[in-house]
Amino acid sequence: MGNRPMNELNIEATQSTPSVSADWDSGVMHIAGDSFPENSFEFFAGVIDWIERYLASSGRPLHLDLRLMYMNTSSVKAMMDIFDLLEDAHRDGRAVEVIWHHDPANERVADLAGEFREDCTFPFGIEKDGV
């Protein structure tokens, strides 16, 4: 309980980075917005670290809730790494789930989410917002 603040992750969105909020107790992480940081590795290191620690420290489910619009190449790479982590956890029998939300007016985002979903065997939903 003492290191609770380390388990909180709240990053405000900027022009080039998405907002990230993660709740340790419920096992839910939200990532929303555009992602084209100058240093994607640095930005996503904290996100990946949180997921790794969460998956290692308990057996509870992880729910990843995404509302990502534009991503640069290194951000795409980081998301693929995250999905690999989830895939490994899923193969170890862990309950993990991704829901990728998108604007009904932007079907292209859904297509891209579909590309990400390829070769993922864990539950991965692509949902239109407000429908």
Place this chain on the structure above:
Amino acid sequence: MASEHTIPRTREEADLHERVRALLDDPAQRANPMREALAELLDRSEEQRSRLEKLVRISDGYHNVSRTQNIDLIREYDRQIMRLEKLARISDRYQSQLIALNDELKTLTLRDPLTGVGNRRFMADRLREESERANRRGVTYSLAILDIDHFKTVNDRFGHDVGDAVLCRVVDTVRSCLRDYDVFARWGGEEFIIALPDTVLEVAAAVCERVRREIEVLNVSCDTVTVAVTASFGLTEHAPGENPSETINRADVALRRAKDAGRNRIVRTEIS
């Protein structure tokens, strides 16, 4: 186990081994002075043989390990290649989305949303290009400013919907009279610019006259009213070395004269 023979004995070797063994076991040879030396030699030979077998076994083991590692590496390499391909595929799609969005934005910033023709910014860009081209290659272009006569009255009397309909119909009419490479845009309000590349004033005047007549006979129907309009034209030709605003200013002066002279006409300014 060491007893496993990784190197099988040949028949000759086995026969020789048997013969030596038989001689050593033969009681008649017990007193033979060579017997002890032969026994020792046989032991040495067996020892060497088992050392060699051990060496081959270990060596084979290493070989197997490296072969397995190789297969793992190839598998990992293939996996990374697949990841990279996926990354490139997704990234390419994001990129083409941006390009499409960019085109869309460009259209939005360069088009007049009402009539669909180019806007002032579009025309300013094209005139700059056209002037540079004319100055560089020693060619010319003519430029006309077209202004719909009494347009404000149309708006005031019949409302903006009718005014908008007039603008759209005039645009269609002008376009139908122009060649593909002529440049036409809404300059602002009820004012339009027509740029005619590689066209001398005389030819441009004929084109404008055709446009003027087409507009004159136009009847725009909208909301139960039918409106007829006319247009005035200020026409000039690009002078060698001048920039677009100088050309535009000269056309504008000509347009004022057309208005002052009673509208529905073309006034041209020769290059002084």
